[in-house]
Amino acid sequence: MAKYNPYDNMLSVLESAANLLELEKNDYEVLKYPERTLEVSIPITMDDGSIRVFVGYRVQHSSVRGPCKGGIRYHQNVDLDEVKAMAAWMSIKCAVVDVPYGGGKGGVTVDPTMLSKKELERLTRRYTSAIMPLIGPERDIPAPDLGTTAETMGWVMDTYSTLKGHVAAGVVTGKPLEIGGSLGRLEATGRGVLFTVQEVIKKQNLKPGETSIAVQGMGNVGGMTARLLYEDGFKIVAVSDVSGGIRSEEGLNIPEILDFIGKGGFLNEYEAENIVRLNNSELLATKCDILIPAALENQLTEKNAEYVQAKIIVEAANGPTSVEADEIFKRRGILVVPDILANAGGVVVSYFEWVQNLNSARWDLDRVNDTLQSKMVESFNAVYKMAQDKNTTLRMGAYALALERLVVSLSIRGIFP
Ligand SMILES: NC(=O)c1ccc[n+]([C@@H]2O[C@H](COP(=O)([O-])OP(=O)(O)OC[C@H]3O[C@@H](n4cnc5c(N)ncnc54)[C@H](O)[C@@H]3O)[C@@H](O)[C@H]2O)c1
Structure with a gap:
């Protein structure tokens, strides 16, 4: 091959x-x-x-x-x-x-x-x-x-x-705060996933309290996503890290779990009442409304896509779904919100950091988060509309929207010389 x-x-x-x-x-x-x-x-x-x-x-x-x-x-x-x-x-x-x-x-x-x-x-x-x-x-x-x-x-x-x-803070983003980093940058990807989930459930007529979620990966992105969704009233029924996963029908206590992980703990050692242990394959196939892969690429493949029970997949990781799995989800009517939209909160707040650096300015946290929310909501709806207009998946809708924008800029600029 x-x-x-x-x-x-x-x-x-x-x-x-x-x-x-x-x-x-x-x-x-x-x-x-x-x-x-x-x-x-x-x-x-x-x-x-x-x-x-x-x-x-x-x-x-x-x-x-x-x-x-x-x-x-x-x-x-x-x-x-x-x-x-x-x-x-x-x-x-x-x-x-x-x-x-x-x-x-x-x-x-x-x-x-x-x-x-x-x-x-x-x-x-x-x-x-x-x-x-x-x-x-x-x-x-x-x-x-x-x-x-x-x-x-x-x-x-x-x-x-x-x-x-000379000092050039704007040459990189994701810097420490003390040398020109932005407030909210560390949480930005997870917060962008939260805004995406909030939009997608509106389209599906779901409410946070009635929506169960499983998250694969409890690092920067998965951990922050789980925390923000929990705080917003979603029921996080299962999470995992590299050591394995846990599930609770009533919903997990995410702040307590993140404290445990923050002290260097792995989930296979986490103890609480009413939890069931899962391995990583079981986590991906666990019963939930929304599955959020937030660990590695190539996690959902033709080997496990048939077993996924979620109605919606929100890709917080980059490239978690293989091309074959994508086809299976399409056939099974599982809605996949693609990585290039769902995890774009990081690059959006990087942009805000750069704007602050170029203007020698500092935005407060509310301004960062509110502007991020507008960007994510606007982008989600533009992708959704493109997918509906073209009768295609959200992934193809996102690519088509991006390509359309790139092609317009290309044609306006023309080709040198
Ligand atoms: N950090 C960002 O701002 C950002 C932005 C966009 C996309 N991403 C993408 O999100 C994903 C996660 O990035 P991160 O920054 O959170 O990484 P991280 O290293 O902080 O966390 C990764 C998590 O995945 C877990 N993990 C590793 N292997 C696993 C497995 N086989 N099964 C289950 N869990 C496993 C780890 O234990 C850890 O909890 C990557 O695909 C990354 O490219 C990150």
């Missing part, structure tokens, strides 16, 4: 969305190619004095709607095709939520858990200096992704500012 190529997958989705919109080849040909691709070698001195050379990338897929935007991933599986595909997904995601950004992505092929903090800092600073020709507040603005954190973004910002000779 041919090796899965994420960039080919992106191209095939783009092609389907173009067909749905009845576009001419000329309308979107440009979007099949990343604008710029940079591969760099990153030599660093390890703590033991040896020298290792890592490979890194920065890809700018499209700047047609604004500066490129997208995270930096540190993971052992990073390769050029993955970074190219993720850069293109970012162009799509930014267009779905209508923020004035294009798409970019960066990555280093490294297992960050094998490096000391000092080694990671050296790696980050050298990588930043290597991608300097591409990044900048008006060009391309990185953010955290798998394996990188707010601290990593602080090192990127400091390296860029030092080499430029």
Whole structure:
């Protein structure tokens, strides 16, 4: 079997969305190619004095709607095709939520858990200096992704500012608050998922108190999503982490569970009355109204899609549903709210952070959250309408909406020279 190529997958989705919109080849040909691709070698001195050379990338897929935007991933599986595909997904995601950004992505092929903090800092600073020709507040603005954190973004910002000779907070988002990060950024993805769930239940005539939810993954996104939904009156009947899951018919005590996890606990050790233990496959097939995968990619596949009992799936993780599973859900009438819409709260608040940096301003938390809510509600309804108009899934509706916006910008700007 041919090796899965994420960039080919992106191209095939783009092609389907173009067909749905009845576009001419000329309308979107440009979007099949990343604008710029940079591969760099990153030599660093390890703590033991040896020298290792890592490979890194920065890809700018499209700047047609604004500066490129997208995270930096540190993971052992990073390769050029993955970074190219993720850069293109970012162009799509930014267009779905209508923020004035294009798409970019960066990555280093490294297992960050094998490096000391000092080694990671050296790696980050050298990588930043290597991608300097591409990044900048008006060009391309990185953010955290798998394996990188707010601290990593602080090192990127400091390296860029030092080499430029002036402070440039707007070169990255997802920074610590003390150096220009935004209030609400850490919770933004989970809060965006909450607003998405609130919209989708309105369409299905459900009420929070009558809606049961299962969440896979209790990290930054899953944990925050579960907390916010719980506070909004939803019944969270099951959650899981890497160690396994738990279920309670009456609903779980999410704040207590998050306190337990915050102290380093794993769910397979969590004790409470009336809970039943589940493994991770059982969690995905557990009885609920809404299933929220918020852990890893490729969790819902042709192997388990038939067993899913939820009526609605809201993708908080990136890429949790395989193409085959998507087809099964479509056939079974299970509504899937796609990742490029449901988890876009992170990039939306990154945009707010950048706006604050460019204006040397600070928004209060209510302004961040209220503006995020307007953006998410507006985007959800635009995607829903597109899906209805084209008689297609929300995923295809989201791609079509994004592609339509990209194509309009492309045609207005024209092709240089
Ligand atoms: N952090 C963000 O702002 C953000 C934004 C958009 C999308 N995402 C996506 O959301 C997903 C989760 O990101 P995160 O930042 O919360 O990561 P994280 O590392 O904070 O949390 C991941 C969680 O998943 C659990 N997990 C790992 N393997 C599992 C398994 N096999 N079964 C069940 N649970 C498992 C872990 O125990 C942990 O609770 C990723 O797909 C990420 O790309 C994150």
